[in-house]
Structure formats: C-alpha cells, structure tokens
Amino acid sequence: VDLVLFYGFAGLAIGASLVVIGQRNVMYSVLSLIASFVGLAGLYVLLDSPFAAVTQIIVYAGAIMVLFLFVVMLLNAPQEEPAVRRTLPLSIGGRPLRIGAIFGIVFLAQIVWALSRVGESRFAADPEVVDRVSSVRQIGVELFTTHAFAFEVTSVLILVAMVGAVALAKRNL
C-alpha cells in the first residue's frame, strides 16, 4: 500500500513540476507548483515526518506561493513571449540547449546507476526509531539547544530579506 501511495505522490509531484516548466502562463505554473508541493507533503508523511509535511503545506504552499501569486497578478504580464530559440527544432536550434539536455540525461543515468550499485537500503521500521523521527518535541528540543545559534541567525536573515525587499521594490526611498 505504501508503495502505491509513494508512486501516487511521486507522480503528482513530477507531473505538476513538468507542468510548471511546460506552461506558458505563469499563473498556471504557480498553481501547479502548489499541487507539486502537496505531493511532496504526502511523501513527507510517508517518511514519518509530519512536522515537515505540515510546514511544507503552511509555509510553502501557503505563504511563499501566495507571495508569487501576488506578484504575478501585480505585474499582469501572464503571456511569455515565445523565444526564438525555442521555435527551432531541438536538433538544429540552440547548441547549449542540446548539450544541457545531454548532461542532464547523463547526470540522471549516473545517479540511477550509483543507487543501483549501492543496493536497496530499507528504512528502519522498529517503532522506537519511528517515534523519535516523527516527534515534533524532539525537533523542538534539537532546534533550540544544538541549533540555537543557527536559529537565531535565521532571524537576522529574515530581517535582512525584509529590509532588502522593501528597499528594492520601493519606487523612491
């Protein structure tokens, strides 16, 4: 059953991601990216990480995508001008494109080959490990003890991003 669910969510994530890069209209790209994030959230549930799944939905699909939608509607330029390079058939048009595609396929083949050499590595199924991984309490304890410094630095990062965004987008300060 888990394998079926895995393939379902993985198919949703990959299919929606393909729509994101295949779609001319940015609005549909953003909406299908939300679908892709929902698929990923399902995968996190399969990985016994409910905290990751919930933050994925709330922060990514909720907050960041709304930000994107705002800008898409604000700029109101949904149609992408067709690139000259893209109207040409792949065989003659755009050498960098072709080389990139070859590299991508080689990269993917490499990873699949490497993983097949390693062999199957199953997840530990014993309930103690599952409990430890899926406990939000454990995440909180680790986050505020071991990673407390990184957590505080994150707040500075957010502050800088906030000031930067305002400074960049404002017409005249």
Next chain:
Amino acid sequence: MPTLNHFLVLSAVLFVIGTAGVFLRRNLLAILLSIEIMLNAVNLTFVAVGRQMGTVEGQIIMFFVMTVAAAEAAVGLAIVIALFRHRETLNPDAFTSLKW
C-alpha cells in the same frame, strides 16, 4: 515499502526538472519557480536521509532551507518588480545592460 533509493531517485528527477526550467524558461517568475522546485528536491533528500539515519536532523535542515527559500523568494520577487518597472517585460534576455 518504498526504500531510500526511491526517494533519492525521485529527488534527482525533481532537481533535474527544476534545472531544466531555469535554462528553458524565458520568464523571470518561472525561473524563480524552478528554483523553488530545486530547493524542494533537496529538502526531500534531507528528510529521506534523516529518516534513514533515525534522527530529526534532516527535518531541522529542511526547516532552515525553507527559511532561506522564503527570504530568497521575497528578495527575488522584489528584484523582479524593480526590473519590470524599468523595462516593462519579464524576458531575461532584455536585461543585458550589465553585459560588457
């Protein structure tokens, strides 16, 4: 039961899709969306490996990556707005004034 290999292959596929999007799309917003796909693929790797090792470290790193992604989206979108105000287009080929 899906294994670690399933998740690693899936995240490689997603990462490649994101990379292809960055190179193929001719729209600044779509390029930013493709970067989000790549960040998510990496997040999936972190969480899967964290699950494999039986720790919550993977989810903590994912938390930080998400924060960086939010900051990146905010600044990136601000830059896109500023650029659009200048040239009235989102085509990255139009912004070549820094090219020498």
